[in-house]
Amino acid sequence: xxxxxxxxxxxxxxxxxxxxxxxxxxxxxxxxxxxxxxxxxxxxxxxxxxxxxxxxxxxxxxxxxxxxxxxxxxxxxxxxxxxxxxxxxxxxxxxxxxxxxxxxxxxxxxxxxxxxxxxxxxxxxxxxxxxxxxxxxxxxxxxxxxxxxxxxxxxxxxxxxxxxxxxxxxxxxxxxxxxxxxxxxxxxxxxxxxxxxxxxxxxxxxxxxxxxxxxxxxxxxxxxxxxxxxxxxxxxxxxxxxxxxxxxxxxxxxxxxxxxxxxxxxxxxxxxxxxxxxxxxxxxxxxxxxxxxxxxxxxxxxxxxxxxxxxxxxxxxxxxxxxxxxxxxxxxxxxxxxxxxxxxxx
Amino acid sequence: xxxxxxxxxxxxxxxxxxxxxxxxxxxxxxxxxxxxxxxxxxxxxxxxxxxxxxxxxxxxxxxxxxxxxxxxxxxxxxxxxxxxxxxxxxxxxxxxxxxxxxxxxxxxxxxxxxxxxxxxxxxxxxxxxxxxxxxxxxxxxxxxxxxxxxxxxxxxxxxxxxxxxxxxxxxxxxxxxxxxxxxxxxxxxxxxxxxxxxxxxxxxxxxxxxxxxxxxxxxxxxxxxxxxxxxxxxxxxxxxxxxxxxxxxxxxxxxxxxxxxxxxxxxxxxxxxxxxxxxxxx
Numbered sequence: 058x059x060x061x062x063x064x065x066x067x068x069x070x071x072x073x074x075x076x077x078x079x080x081x082x083x084x085x086x087x088x089x090x091x092x093x094x095x096x097x098x099x100x101x102x103x104x105x106x107x108x109x110x111x112x113x114x115x116x117x118x119x120x121x122x123x124x125x126x127x128x129x130x131x132x133x134x135x136x137x138x139x140x141x142x143x144x145x146x147x148x149x150x151x152x153x154x155x156x157x158x159x160x161x162x163x164x165x166x167x168x169x170x171x172x173x174x175x176x177x178x179x180x181x182x183x184x185x186x187x188x189x190x191x192x193x194x195x196x197x198x199x200x201x202x203x204x205x206x207x208x209x210x211x212x213x214x215x216x217x218x219x220x221x222x223x224x225x226x227x228x229x230x231x232x233x234x235x236x237x238x239x240x241x242x243x244x245x246x247x248x249x250x251x252x253x254x255x256x257x258x259x260x261x262x263x264x265x266x267x268x269x270x271x272x273x274x275x276x277x278x279x280x281x282x283x284x285x286x287x288x289x290x291x292x293x294x295x296x297x298x299x300x301x302x303x304x305x306x307x308x309x310x311x312x313x314x315x316x317x318x319x320x321x322x323x324x325x326x327x328x329x330x331x332x333x334x335x336x337x338x339x340x341x342x343x344x345x346x347x348x349x350x351x352x353x354x355x356x357x358x359x360x361x362x363x364x365x366x367x368x369x370x371x372x373x374x375x376x377x378x379x380x381x382x383x384x385x386x387x388x389x390x391x392x393x394x395x396x397x398x399x400x401x402x403x
Numbered sequence: 404x405x406x407x408x409x410x411x412x413x414x415x416x417x418x419x420x421x422x423x424x425x426x427x428x429x430x431x432x433x434x435x436x437x438x439x440x441x442x443x444x445x446x447x448x449x450x451x452x453x454x455x456x457x458x459x460x461x462x463x464x465x466x467x468x469x470x471x472x473x474x475x476x477x478x479x480x481x482x483x484x485x486x487x488x489x490x491x492x493x494x495x496x497x498x499x500x501x502x503x504x505x506x507x508x509x510x511x512x513x514x515x516x517x518x519x520x521x522x523x524x525x526x527x528x529x530x531x532x533x534x535x536x537x538x539x540x541x542x543x544x545x546x547x548x549x550x551x552x553x554x555x556x557x558x559x560x561x562x563x564x565x566x567x568x569x570x571x572x573x574x575x576x577x578x579x580x581x582x583x584x585x586x587x588x589x590x591x592x593x594x595x596x597x598x599x600x601x602x603x604x605x606x607x608x609x610x611x612x613x614x615x616x617x618x619x620x621x622x623x624x625x626x627x628x629x630x631x632x633x634x635x636x637x638x639x640x641x642x643x644x645x646x647x648x649x650x651x652x653x654x655x656x657x658x659x660x661x662x663x664x665x666x667x668x669x670x671x672x673x674x675x676x677x678x679x680x681x682x683x684x685x
Contacts, residue, residue, distance in 0.1 A: 109585050129588040142586035146604045155600075159591030207590065 059120040059133065059210030059243045060085050061106065066115030068101055075101045077267045079115070083260075088237060088244045092254040093264035094290070099247045100215055102264075106245060107136050107213050120210050130159075132211075135204035139216040141196040143188040149175075149199050150184040156207045170206045177236055178202040194225045201233065205240060212237065214246045218253065230256060251291050255279070263287050282393065285327065285400040294332050294357065294368045299342075300397065301328040312342050312363040316387070318394050319403050326403060327395040332357070333370040334391035341386035344369070346377050358383070445662060448655040456652040475656035484641035485660075487553060488622060491637055494557030495564055495621035496614045502561070503568025503617075504610060508598075510569070511576035522573075525566045533563075537630040544631065551632050559627045564617035571616065575609040576602070612672035619668045623661070 061083040068076040076098045083089045091099040104110035106117055108129035117125040124132045135156070144152050150171055157167045175181040178198040188196055197217060204212055217233070218226045234257050237244050248254055254261050255275045262272040263286075271283035282288035288296035301309040301316070302325055309318040311328045318326065333355070335341070344360035344367055351357075356373045359366060360383060369385055377383065394403040448456050449472060450465035475481060509515070510522060540559065541550065549555030579602055587597035628640035636644065642657045649657075 107585075107589060109588070128593065129585075130591045130593065134589060136586065136589040138582045138586060140580065140582055142580065142582040144583060144586075144601055146601075155587070156590035159596070203586075203590070213589075 060118075061211060061243060061245070062116075062118040063102070063106070064116040064118070066102070066105060066112045066117065068098070068105060068110065069113045075267055076105075076112075079269055081262060081269060081272060083243060083245065086241050086243055088234075088246065088257060088259040090254040090258035090261045091245065091247045091264055092251060092261050092291075093249065095249055097264040098267040099249075099264050103213055103215055103245055103247045106211075107134055108132050109136075133209055134211045134213055135207040135209035136213040137197075137200045137204050137215065137217045139219060141188075141193075141200040141220075143191070143196050143199050143203075145188045147187075148184065149180060149186050149188075149191070152188070152199055153184075153203045153206050155203065170208075174202040174206040177205065193221055194229065197221060197229060201236070205236070209242060211243045211245070212240075214244065216248055217246075219248070219250070226253075233257070251293070255291075263290065265290070280391075281402065282329075283402050285329070285395045288329055288393065288395070292331060294370070296329050296331055296393075297367045298395070299328045299362060299365065299367070301326050301394075314340070314342060316392060317389065318392070323396070325397055327397050329393040329395055330387045330391060332368040334388045335369050335371075335385040336388065337371065337375060337383060338386040339384055341384040342367070344383045344385050346379050346381045346383060349377050349379055360385075442662065442666070445655060445658050448652065449659040451652070453650065453652040456655065471652040471656040472659075475653055475660065478645075478653070480636075480641060480645070481638075484636050484638045487632075487635050488638040490553045491557045491560060491628075492618045492621040494553060495560040496618045498557060498561040499564040499568040499617040500572075500610060500614050503565045503613070504572045506565075506569045507572025507574075508576050510573045512581070525569050528562060529566050533626055537627060540627075541630055551635055553635060556628060556631050556635075556637065557621070559631060560621040560624055561617075563624060563627075564620045567620065568613055568617055571613040572606070572610065575606045575613075579605050612674070615668045615672045619665050622668075623665055 061081075063079055063081040063083075066076060066079045067074070079102060081089075091102060093099045101110060105112045105125075106119075108124070108127060112125060115125070116123055119132055119134070129136075143149075144155065147155065153171045153174060154167050157170060162170075171184070172181065175184055178201055180195060180198045180202060183191065183195060183199075188199070191199065197220075201217070218229055221229060230253060246254075246257060258275050260272060261275055261278050263270045263278060265286050271278055271287050273281075273283070278287060279291055282291065282296070285298065289298070299311050301311045301318070303323065304310045304315055307317055307320045309316050309326060309328065316328060318328070342362050344362045346358050346360050348359040349356060350359075351373055354373060355370045356375065356377065358369045358371055358377050360369060361367065362385075367385075369383075371377065395401065396403050447463065447465045450467050450469070452466060452468035452470055455462075455466060455468070456471075506525070510518065544550040544555050549558070583601050583605075584597045587601045588594070592600060623639065625639040625643055628637045629643060632640060639661060642661065646654050646657050
């Protein structure tokens with residue numbers, strides 16, 4: 058049982074505020090992904106939970122125990138580093154056994170745990186090797202096995218797959234998900250890769266400039282972005298935004314057409330729609346196709362609406378060539394609105 | 404060459420490369436000759452009989468006559484001076500690593516005010532002229548009773564060796580990723596345990612090299628040794644005092660006794676000295 062509670066945590070490096078007052082609760086056995094561009098503070102937050110960084114203010118609780126004043130070894134955590142941090146002077150076996158020896162477990166218990174986790178990570182044939190004799194993927198497996206062997210309450214992962222090549226990353230991603238789900242530990246996983254985040258997470262915390270913008274399930278984050286940043290950061294291609302002006306009670310003028318929307322007592326809102334949520338039908342947004350990219354199942358069409366870029370993902374049966382005039386109708390239940398000043402969802 | 408000027412044919416890039424290569428090889432050979440010829444002459448004369456050393460013409464080939472070496476080694480006081488040299492050098496080695504390695508670790512791992520100034524100052528100590536320091540030091544040592552002792556001289560040599568100890572260990576520790584230590588902390592180590600179980604095994608060869616370098620600095624040092632000791636002379640100080648009045652072949656034997664151990668030590672640790680001067684050793 059290890060619920061992680063982060064209360065009002067902030068971190069400054071000199072005059073630079075890396076984290077502004079973060080509040081986040083991660084429930085027991087949950088797989089939480091911290092997602093954001095580089096420099097958004099996600100790794101700093103992870104390192105504060107690990108105890109490798111001291112917060113400037115705030116509290117960290119793990120399993121009902123306040124830990125922010127404790128050193129890493131007393132927090133019941135295990136961590137997997139981006140560059141693996143496999144000890145080069147020890148064999149794979151001794152690497153995995155390292156933490157267990159520090160706990161002074163009996164030799165039989167150590168042997169058992171090392172063998173078990175090595176089998177789990179498919180590295181049982183590498184136990185006698187040194188890190189210099191391993192490939193990147195194998196080192197990553199050793200690092201994960203070393204963390205799992207500790208049987209920690211919490212596993213912290215700092216971009217563990219980012220140094221692997223694309224194919225290996227896909228394979229390890231699926232494997233990690235299975236292994237971590239089976240281990241029933243609470244996991245915090247830091248990544249800048251949205252596909253990784255979507256596929257692994259129970260919940261995603263999207264971070265931007267030292268703040269958590271939204272913490273929700275992957276589908277919720279994708280469908281209902283809490284802020285314009287989330288919509289533009291998540292999704293490939295990202296959401297389309299068009300400035301809209303108020304026409305009347307709940308009616309908005311979006312690039313010449315009238316769309317039903319909220320009545321927030323404002324004159325201006327940003328209309329937003331995902332590229333795959335438009336259909337070709339009469340009476341829609343007037344769009345001029347500029348670039349047509351067939352992707353197999355779908356065709357990505359980059360168009361111009363009112364002089365601004367607008368992307369549409371259309372069925373590949375539809376024939377479009379550059380220069381064509383299209384009429385794109387947004388699916389009404391997929392339309393989202395953002396406040397242009399606060400950028401928050403309306 | 405004159406043909407090329409007259410017909411004005413552009414020189415190919417490979418010509419320029421070849422010229423650069425020639426220059427590189429020529430300067431390398433020149434440097435090697437500069438260093439190796441004196442050592443060669445020293446060894447040839449050490450391993451020749453006294454008659455050959457003073458005779459002419461020279462053969463340039465050692466006759467492997469160990470008379471000079473034997474006489475030198477049985478010379479009164481040589482054994483004692485050799486022992487003093489070793490004792491002072493070992494003390495210097497222990498002191499400079501004991502003080503220098505923690506400083507190197509701190510420089511590579513922690514941020515503290517005045518860090519850059521400290522790094523510069525450590526090197527600056529080498530710029531301070533020892534003759535200026537020697538007499539006041541001698542007076543002070545006499546007052547506290549450190550004069551003419553191995554420890555006293557070792558302290559002076561430590562001052563000379565410590566900049567190198569700090570810089571070499573700084574580069575060693577900087578070569579160990581901090582993540583290795585952090586991983587050890589998350590796996591149940593405190594700072595000291597992580598250092599002992601992870602960092603120390605990885606830097607040990609480099610530390611040994613840096614220790615040997617400190618040993619060599621002390622071994623070769625002559626000025627402080629001559630000023631600070633009277634009875635307990637180290638080999639360098641002893642030789643400078645007694646070889647002045649010795650025959651030529653003994654001077655050669657004494658020179659070789661000083662140079663050869665230093666050469667062997669430096670050769671053994673050359674890889675780490677390159678690292679110190681900023682040339683990658685990996």
